[in-house]
Amino acid sequence: MMKMGSLSTILRHPDEIYPLLKLKIAITKAQKQIPLDPLLAFCYSTLIKVSRSFCLVIQLLGTEELRNTACVLYLILRALDTVEDDTSIPMETKVPILIDFHRHIYDPDWHFSCGTNDYKFLMDQLHRVSAALLQLGKRPQEIIEDITKRMGAGMAKFICKEVETVDDYDEYCHHAAGLVSLGLAKLVLASESETWTPDWKQIATSTGLFLQKTNIIRDYLEDINEIPKSRMFWPREIWGKYVDKLEDLKNEDKSTEAVQCLNDMVTNALMHVEDFLKSKNVFRTPSVFRSVSISQIMGIGTLALCYNNVQLFRGVVKLRRGIVAKVFDRTKTMDDVYGAFYDFSCMIVKKVDKNDPNAMKTLKQLEIIKKICRENGDLHKR
Secondary structure: OOOHHHHHHHHHOHHHHHHHHHHHHHHHHHHHOOOOOHHHHHHHHHHHHHOHHHHHHHHOOOOHHHHHHHHHHHHHHHHHHHHHHOOOOOHHHHHHHHHHHHHHOOOOOOOOOOOOHHHHHHHHOHHHHHHHHHHOOHHHHHHHHHHHHHHHHHHHHHHOOOOOOHHHHHHHHHHHHHHHHHHHHHHHHHOOOOOOOOOHHHHHHHHHHHHHHHHHHHOHHHHHOOOOOOOOOOOHHHHOOOOOOHHHHHOHHHHHHHHHHHHHHHHHHHOOHHHHHOOOOOOOOHHHHHHHHHHHHHHHHHHHHHOOOHHHHOOOOOOOHHHHHHHHHHOOOHHHHHHHHHHHHHHHHHHOOOOOOOHHHHHHHHHHHHHHHHHHOOHHHO
């Protein structure tokens, strides 16, 4: 049954009704589009539980082989991330698991229970994902193992040290998400569905960092309130300009400092947009283009919602489902991408407070984004 709040939101935005219906149909189709192979069927049904949005993105990929390998890659890295996220695991136990995880994924007898809810279910059933991995071709296995090894080592490093500098922050985000994007890119190339320009690694890394930084910004309150120990990914080099302790940002008497720090973080994330927007001729296959572009547009949309928004320190801040539906429905060409980035950049510009210490820096970065969109996109269609 639809909640009254959801109904009233839809009625206030009638242009979102048709995209919402189409998204609902796409979700239903994704839930039914499960391979006959029992191991892969398990992987897809689990993917829907742990990340419905990524499941939809995977369904956009053009071939069954590519969808299967992307699904297995995501579940293995999601399991690795579950180990990293569980703050109840002692460091002396967690670090060796992260470092050796690329070996554990080949061992059907290895088991380590952690996490909660659907993530705990994934960890308890990881042997089934491992069995699906062993059914893949040699090259996809090598890619998944390599990315898992590098990601695990990077995560282990930052279990043992805090994110102090912006360089640390970039390095952590590379390990946590840049490598995910690189892994997916390598799987696409291995499937021979794309032939990319030489700068594809830089573009893949930038798209991963952009999404990871967006998630870290959005999830501040959830991470800082984690029991039994906070997860802290905002770099001290940024938050230390505003408060003595990162957790102080959630205190109401620090609202001004919190919003200024948030805006600083958003401005830092926006620096990774340029590479993607200049990748006009990189993604030639429509299915791959859409899967990458939708995620990036969701990222800039989330930042537009978070920017200058003190509610991020009080509760959950996320894009309205109708906006998500419109992004899925309307992202078909690079002109659509330029238009979306231009629109969301204009939204942030309107929210910039001239008294914010980073106002000029933020506006300069937004103007760079808008300029690329104007010069490369056909914006008058919007």
